[in-house]
Amino acid sequence: MEIQARKEKVAVVVSVKGRMDAMTAPEFEKNMIDFISKGEKTFVVNLVELDYISSAGLRSILALAKKLKEGDGKIVFTGLKGPVEEVFKITGFPSLFKIFDSEESALREI
Amino acid sequence: MRILLTINLPAKLENLERWMNAVSECARKQGYDQKRISKIELALEEALVNICKYSYPEEPGNAEVSCKQDNSRFIIEIVDSGIPFDMTSLPAPDITSSVEQRKIGGLGIFLIKKTVDEVEYRREGNFNILNLTINRDYDK
Numbered sequence: 001m002e003i004q005a006r007k008e009k010v011a012v013v014v015s016v017k018g019r020m021d022a023m024t025a026p027e028f029e030k031n032m033i034d035f036i037s038k039g040e041k042t043f044v045v046n047l048v049e050l051d052y053i054s055s056a057g058l059r060s061i062l063a064l065a066k067k068l069k070e071g072d073g074k075i076v077f078t079g080l081k082g083p084v085e086e087v088f089k090i091t092g093f094p095s096l097f098k099i100f101d102s103e104e105s106a107l108r109e110i
Numbered sequence: 111m112r113i114l115l116t117i118n119l120p121a122k123l124e125n126l127e128r129w130m131n132a133v134s135e136c137a138r139k140q141g142y143d144q145k146r147i148s149k150i151e152l153a154l155e156e157a158l159v160n161i162c163k164y165s166y167p168e169e170p171g172n173a174e175v176s177c178k179q180d181n182s183r184f185i186i187e188i189v190d191s192g193i194p195f196d197m198t199s200l201p202a203p204d205i206t207s208s209v210e211q212r213k214i215g216g217l218g219i220f221l222i223k224k225t226v227d228e229v230e231y232r233r234e235g236n237f238n239i240l241n242l243t244i245n246r247d248y249d250k
Contacts, residue, residue, distance in 0.1 A: 022123055022159045052148065054155045055218035065209045083148040090224045091217050092205030 003031050011042040011074075011110055013103060017049035020057035029060040033067075041073035044106040048079025053087050065096065078106045111180040114140070118174040121162045121190060129158060129175050136177045137184055137244075146244055149225045150186065153242050156218035157188050157197075165192025165238070182246040183227075190238050196231045197222065197240070 001024035002017040012035055020028055032043070045061075047053075065075050076098040080088055088094055100106035115136045119125040133154055134147050142150070154175070161173045171191050178185040202223075203216040223229055228243035 021155055022126060052151065054152055054159075055215075055221055056155075056159065058217050059214055062209070062212055062214050066212075066214070069209055083145075083152070087152070087221065090221060095206065096209050096212065 001027060003028060005031070005035070007040075008044075008107055010107055011044045012040050013044045013046060013107070015046040015049065019052040020050060020060075021052065021054045022056040025054075025056040025060040028057070029064060032060075032064050036064075036067060036071070036073070041068065041071060042110060043068075043073075043075045044100075044103060044110065045075060045077050046079045046103055047077060047084050048081065050079075050084050051082070053084045055091075058087070058091060058093065061093075062096075074110065076100060076106055076110055078103050111178050111185075113176055113178050115177040116174060117176075118172055121158075121166060121171055121173040121192070123159065123162050126155065126158055126162070129173075130154060133175060133177055133186060140179055140184060140246070142184060142244070142246055146184075146246065150184065150242075150244055153222045153226045153244075154186055154188075156222045157186075157240055157242065160195075160197070160218060161188070161190045161192065161238075165190045165195065167193065184244045184246060186242045186244075188238075188240045188242070191236045192238065194233050195238055196233070198229055198231045 001019055004015045006013050068075055078100040080099055117132055130151055134151050137147050137150050174189045176187045197219045200219055203220055226242045227245045230241040232239050
């Protein structure tokens with residue numbers, strides 16, 4: 001898994017590439033927690049290059065979302081496709097998070 | 111029914127990748143498409159993570175993964191000698207509640223049941239035997 005992050009005016013954009021599974025999800029969670037502890041509150045997570053996600057990834061996302069909610073923060077997603085989109089749908093994640101068609105629209109409307 | 115592969119390893123998360131790579135390679139050789147291989151990987155990971163985390167609360171133990179081909183069905187059999195655990199008897203988690211109310215966890219088994227075409231569990235002596243079946247030519 002590769003994680004790239006850049007700071008925009010309204011949010012931190014985090015792009016995740018590869019696989020988010022039981023081995024790699026903790027790394028994603030840790031990266032995000034580092035940002036949160038530095039005071040970042042708003043995240044656009046781009047999953048267009050993510051090929052695979054399991055419940056370990058969902059668990060990390062949910063834990064982060066809970067943490068962000070407590071501090072009035074926000075996490076939204078873009079780039080959902082293939083098996084990742086499928087897993088989101090099966091587990092009802094689209095009703096928990098805003099999902100945008102593109103990074104641009106996420107940054108515009110967040 | 112043909113046995114294509116059997117891998118017996120200590121039930122540890124660090125072995126996950128070896129199991130996953132071997133099984134998806136095996137399914138690919140049998141002509142399964144990427145969509146079905148993703149399903150196979152997901153179900154296998156969820157089942158193995160569960161065994162690695164919960165099956166052996168005291169003494170460490172192994173898990174044995176076998177792949178079988180039966181006509182146009184790919185069957186993954188996972189055997190462990192840990193505490194009895196029948197995932198087929200678990201209720202589905204609530205997937206409609208809000209972020210605040212959502213329980214962290216419980217989604218893995220739900221994902222297995224939703225992605226593979228058949229889940230079968232039996233306890234034989236000291237063994238948990240889980241069979242996950244994926245149809246090659248049609249979805250459930």
